[in-house]
Amino acid sequence: MDTVLLLSVLGVGALAGAVGVFLLKRKKAEPVAKEAQDREIKSGQPLDQKLEKTRSSLLGKLGGFLSRSDSSALSSKDWDQIEEILLEADVGFGTTQALLNAAKEKLKDQKGLGLKSVLQDVSESLFVQLKNGKLEFLPEPKPLVISVVGINGAGKTTTVGKLAQQIKNAGKSVLLGAVDTFRAGAISQLKVWADRTDSQFVTGREGGDPGAVAFDSVTAEKARGVDVVLLDTAGRLHTKTNLMEELKKIHRVIKKVIPEAPHETWLVIDGTLGQNSVIQAKEFQKSLDLTGVIVTKLDGTAKGGAVLSIASELKLPIRYIGVGESVEDLTPFEPRAFVDAILG
Numbered sequence: 001m002d003t004v005l006l007l008s009v010l011g012v013g014a015l016a017g018a019v020g021v022f023l024l025k026r027k028k029a030e031p032v033a034k035e036a037q038d039r040e041i042k043s044g045q046p047l048d049q050k051l052e053k054t055r056s057s058l059l060g061k062l063g064g065f066l067s068r069s070d071s072s073a074l075s076s077k078d079w080d081q082i083e084e085i086l087l088e089a090d091v092g093f094g095t096t097q098a099l100l101n102a103a104k105e106k107l108k109d110q111k112g113l114g115l116k117s118v119l120q121d122v123s124e125s126l127f128v129q130l131k132n133g134k135l136e137f138l139p140e141p142k143p144l145v146i147s148v149v150g151i152n153g154a155g156k157t158t159t160v161g162k163l164a165q166q167i168k169n170a171g172k173s174v175l176l177g178a179v180d181t182f183r184a185g186a187i188s189q190l191k192v193w194a195d196r197t198d199s200q201f202v203t204g205r206e207g208g209d210p211g212a213v214a215f216d217s218v219t220a221e222k223a224r225g226v227d228v229v230l231l232d233t234a235g236r237l238h239t240k241t242n243l244m245e246e247l248k249k250i251h252r253v254i255k256k257v258i259p260e261a262p263h264e265t266w267l268v269i270d271g272t273l274g275q276n277s278v279i280q281a282k283e284f285q286k287s288l289d290l291t292g293v294i295v296t297k298l299d300g301t302a303k304g305g306a307v308l309s310i311a312s313e314l315k316l317p318i319r320y321i322g323v324g325e326s327v328e329d330l331t332p333f334e335p336r337a338f339v340d341a342i343l344g
C-alpha cells in the first residue's frame, strides 16, 4: 500500500514538474521572441531614428535657436549657449570652436540664414569626402586585403561580420581571417559570422601566432581567387608584446604574400566613448597607416557629436557607422545624411 502511495505521489510530482518546466520555458521564450521582434523593427528604421538619442538630445536643447529664421541676430550669450550644447553632445572643444567660427563667418556674408542650415553646411565640410568610399571600389585590386583594428569591445568582430554580408550582397567572395588568437572566444565568434554569411574562414590555434594566421589568410585568398579578405585583429594582448608592434608585425607578414597589402586598414571605434574615442584613435594613427574609420554603437548614445571631431581631428574618412547589433546595421557613411539625421 505504501509503495502504491509513494508511486502515486511521485507520479503527481513528476507531472507537476513537467508542467512547471513547460510553463517556465514558455515564460523564457516569450521575452526572447519579443527581443528578436524589437530588433527586427529597429533594424528597418531610417537613419534619423537609429541616431535618435543624439538627435533628440541635440534638438531638444538647440530647438529654440534652430527655429529662428535669421540667425545673424543671435547674441553673444546665445552663441555661448550653443557652444555649451555642442560640447555636451561631445563634439569636442577644438571642433566646436572651428564649427562656430565657420558658422559666424558664413552668417557675416549671408544674412537671413537659419542656424540649422548653417550648422549643417559647416558640419558637412568637416568630413574628409570619399570619391569611392563605398563598396563600388571592390574588387579593385583583387585580391583586396582589409585589416580591421581597434580596442577589444569596440565592435570589430561584429563589424567584420556585417561587412562580410555587405560584400556578399555585392556578389563578391569573402574570406574571414580570425587573427585575434589571444581573446578567448574571438575565434568561435568570428566562425559564427563566417557560417552566417557563408564566408570562407581561416584561423590558427588559440594563443597561437597572429602573424601566421594573417599569412595563411592572405595566402589562401590568393590561392583560391577570393575577392576580399577581412582580417579581424586583436584589441588587447595577453602577452608582454605591445599591441601596436604586434599589428605592425602582422602587416609586415602580409606584405610577404602581397606587397601592397593591407590595401585598407580600418579603425573601429566605440561611438559611446565620446571624446575618449578621439584619444584612442590618435594612438592607433601614430603607429599604423589608417585609411578609414568605422564608428560603432551610435544607436545607443547621445554622444554622436563625437563623430564630427573624429573626422576633423584625424583627417580620415569615416567609411561606415554601426547603428545596431543586427547584420544590416552597418551603414556606409554619408556626411550630409549623417548631419541631416542629427540636426534635421
Ligand code: GDP
Residues within 6 Å of the ligand: 150, 151, 152, 153, 154, 155, 156, 157, 158, 159, 235, 296, 297, 298, 299, 300, 321, 322, 323, 324, 325, 329
Ligand atoms: P570586438 O571585441 O571589438 O571584436 O567587439 P565585438 O564585435 O565583440 O562587439 C562588442 C559588443 O558590441 C557586442 O555585444 C556587439 O553586439 C556590440 N556592438 C557592435 N557593434 C554595435 C552597434 O553598432 N550597435 C550596438 N548597439 N551594439 C554593437
